[in-house]
Amino acid sequence: MEPANTLRQDGESKGGILAHLEKLETQMNRSHKRFEEPQRAQAEASTLRTRIHKLRLLRDKLRAEVKQRQARIEASAASAEPDQTLETSEQEVLETKRENLKAILQAYRFTGLSGKLTSRGVCVCIHTAFEGNLLDSYFVDLVIQKPLWIHRHSVPVFIPLEEIAAKYLQIDVQHFLFSLCEHLNAYAGRKYQADRLESDFAAFLAGPLQRNSLCNLLSFTYKREPGGQSFPFCARLLYKDLTVTLPTDVTVTYQGMDALPTSWEEQRVSHENLFRTTSLHKVFTSFAGEGGKLDMSLLP
Amino acid sequence: MDETVAEFIKRIFLKIPMTNIMTILKAWDFLSESQLQTVNFRQRKEPLVQELVLLCEEKCASLNDAALLDIIYIQVHRHQKLWDVFKMNKGPGEDVDLFDIEQFKSSFTKILQRALKNVTVSFRDAEENAVWIRIAWGTHHTKPNQYKATYVVYYPQTPYVFMSLSRLKRNIPLLDQALMIASKHHQIVKIDLRSRYLDSLKAIVFKQYNQFFETHNSTAPLQETSLWLDTNMDLRVIHENKIEKERVQRVTRETFGDCPQPRLEFAQYKLETKFKSNLNGGILADREEPLRCMIKFSSPHLLEALKSLAPAGK
Numbered sequence: 001m002e003p004a005n006t007l008r009q010d011g012e013s014k015g016g017i018l019a020h021l022e023k024l025e026t027q028m029n030r031s032h033k034r035f036e037e038p039q040r041a042q043a044e045a046s047t048l049r050t051r052i053h054k055l056r057l058l059r060d061k062l063r064a065e066v067k068q069r070q071a072r073i074e075a076s077a078a079s080a081e082p083d084q085t086l087e088t089s090e091q092e093v094l095e096t097k098r099e100n101l102k103a104i105l106q107a108y109r110f111t112g113l114s115g116k117l118t119s120r121g122v123c124v125c126i127h128t129a130f131e132g133n134l135l136d137s138y139f140v141d142l143v144i145q146k147p148l149w150i151h152r153h154s155v156p157v158f159i160p161l162e163e164i165a166a167k168y169l170q171i172d173v174q175h176f177l178f179s180l181c182e183h184l185n186a187y188a189g190r191k192y193q194a195d196r197l198e199s200d201f202a203a204f205l206a207g208p209l210q211r212n213s214l215c216n217l218l219s220f221t222y223k224r225e226p227g228g229q230s231f232p233f234c235a236r237l238l239y240k241d242l243t244v245t246l247p248t249d250v251t252v253t254y255q256g257m258d259a260l261p262t263s264w265e266e267q268r269v270s271h272e273n274l275f276r277t278t279s280l281h282k283v284f285t286s287f288a289g290e291g292g293k294l295d296m297s298l299l300p
Numbered sequence: 301m302d303e304t305v306a307e308f309i310k311r312i313f314l315k316i317p318m319t320n321i322m323t324i325l326k327a328w329d330f331l332s333e334s335q336l337q338t339v340n341f342r343q344r345k346e347p348l349v350q351e352l353v354l355l356c357e358e359k360c361a362s363l364n365d366a367a368l369l370d371i372i373y374i375q376v377h378r379h380q381k382l383w384d385v386f387k388m389n390k391g392p393g394e395d396v397d398l399f400d401i402e403q404f405k406s407s408f409t410k411i412l413q414r415a416l417k418n419v420t421v422s423f424r425d426a427e428e429n430a431v432w433i434r435i436a437w438g439t440h441h442t443k444p445n446q447y448k449a450t451y452v453v454y455y456p457q458t459p460y461v462f463m464s465l466s467r468l469k470r471n472i473p474l475l476d477q478a479l480m481i482a483s484k485h486h487q488i489v490k491i492d493l494r495s496r497y498l499d500s501l502k503a504i505v506f507k508q509y510n511q512f513f514e515t516h517n518s519t520a521p522l523q524e525t526s527l528w529l530d531t532n533m534d535l536r537v538i539h540e541n542k543i544e545k546e547r548v549q550r551v552t553r554e555t556f557g558d559c560p561q562p563r564l565e566f567a568q569y570k571l572e573t574k575f576k577s578n579l580n581g582g583i584l585a586d587r588e589e590p591l592r593c594m595i596k597f598s599s600p601h602l603l604e605a606l607k608s609l610a611p612a613g614k
Contacts, residue, residue, distance in 0.1 A: 033530070097518075152507055154508075157428075157506045157508075164586050210401065210402065212398075212400070212457060213456055213457045213458075214427070217398045217399065239398075241396070
């Protein structure tokens with residue numbers, strides 16, 4: 001503020017005063033605005049606050065109503081107690097029924113073939129077994145559409161699943177499943193015999209057991225007595241039918257140069273018969289059990 | 301030991317990263333425990349390799365031992381090769397496949413050796429009864445080139461063979477023939493599948509992906525909570541499309557499963573379809589002939605990318 005300056009020059013002073021007044025006006029406007037903004041913000045905040053307050057009141061009212069209704073229901077339920085106990089006993093009955101059914105469904109695995117409905121079809125499970133031993137399980141996930149197709153499966157790659165499906169899947173699903181069961185059970189049985197021979201009767205084998213993926217060709221050299229003086233025989237077992245667990249072809253040969261004495265020739269022939277008629281590990285169990293003689297009681 | 305064999309072994313050792321050297325040596329099982337104990341495995345690669353090569357010379361490593369080492373190297377680093385997939389067919393009404401591995405190996409080797417005098421064939425068994433075959437090719441006049449070998453992975457009693465073909469293309473017909481005759485098949489066809497990831501190819505070809513199956517006996521309950529509507533999110537946020545999202549998630553899970561997907565890098569589809577349009581009078585709308593086009597999807601890991609589209613809301 002410079003009053004001395006404005007009074008000195010007249011012409012300039014008017015412009016000076018007006019300019020000064022203008023300056024003061026803008027200053028005032030600005031400070032007004034600065035006042036207004038927080039005021040506006042405050043006004044907005046207070047409207048929001050009232051709104052929140054109203055909503056909270058509404059919420060509390062609704063909560064109280066819910067509590068009231070619940071109390072009413074409980075009261076009526078308490079007064080009607082015999083009905084409630086009836087309900088729970090019904091519920092218990094249903095629960096036990098449900099548990100039983102679940103157990104039955106789980107027990108189906110012992111039949112060898114079980115399944116569970118999926119959203120698109122059914123997931124069939126084949127549980128293999130051999131001579132009373134439960135072995136691996138395999139799954140086939142079928143999609144029920146026209147045509148029926150296999151979504152995915154855990155069947156080993158060397159089982160001819162595609163062939164079996166091509167033959168039976170579209171025509172007769174049951175036939176397909178049974179055929180697949182046959183193949184898988186037979187494979188599991190052959191594999192079991194080969195595994196048992198390798199693990200339990202390794203002492204009888206003079207070299208490694210030669211086998212293939214399907215376990216349908218087994219070739220090994222064995223001695224009648226472990227580490228004994230008997231001659232080593234070479235056995236070659238072929239399973240030309242993939243649904244069997246006993247070999248279709250058996251050859252037992254002698255690897256020596258000399259001719260076999262008659263007793264050993266007889267043994268060779270009888271071994272051939274044994275392999276053809278008895279499962280592999282049982283044959284070797286009989287060798288181990290007797291130590292020299294053939295156990296005829298183990299033959300079927 | 302032949303100088304070429306020594307050089308070959310040295311080059312293989314130099315390729316092996318330090319972390320894998322011990323595993324590969326153990327799998328090779330050529331150098332004895334006592335020999336390996338004398339080696340200092342903490343030194344730098346070049347002196348280590350020289351020591352190992354000297355030990356191999358002491359033990360008179362043959363070309364076959366070196367070839368075996370090469371197979372093991374490739375088995376461990378199988379993603380370094382590009383694998384093609386072939387399918388073999390038997391004639392109709394053929395007998396059951398009584399696969400005899402010894403017969404196969406001798407038959408295969410004999411066929412190749414009869415045709416080309418100079419060829420190195422090596423076999424190694426692997427997991428799931430697979431047979432790995434390594435063939436180094438020569439001609440009647442030249443020795444086999446050990447650095448450009450072909451590798452074949454055959455799963456006996458299945459129709460599938462995986463091959464990593466070297467650039468020597470002229471030997472492919474002979475290889476095909478040897479495989480067919482030795483394995484008693486009539487025909488071999490290349491199928492439209494190729495990848496560096498042998499395990500993914502196996503999973504696709506043998507349909508071994510996603511091995512989780514629903515049964516009544518499963519003790520682990522199916523995870524009800526979804527993977528991406530996760531519990532860390534604010535509970536005050538309600539999803540509008542919850543039902544739709546859950547449906548998408550269920551379908552995705554049914555199609556893809558929970559396990560990691562086999563690794564595909566690109567998929568190409570030939571499409572032949574009629575154009576459907578809501579707008580009348582579009583250029584393509586009234587065509588009688590179907591539209592033919594080829595669509596190609598590519599990604600570093602195609603199936604996982606598709607699987608993750610679902611939570612992204614597509």
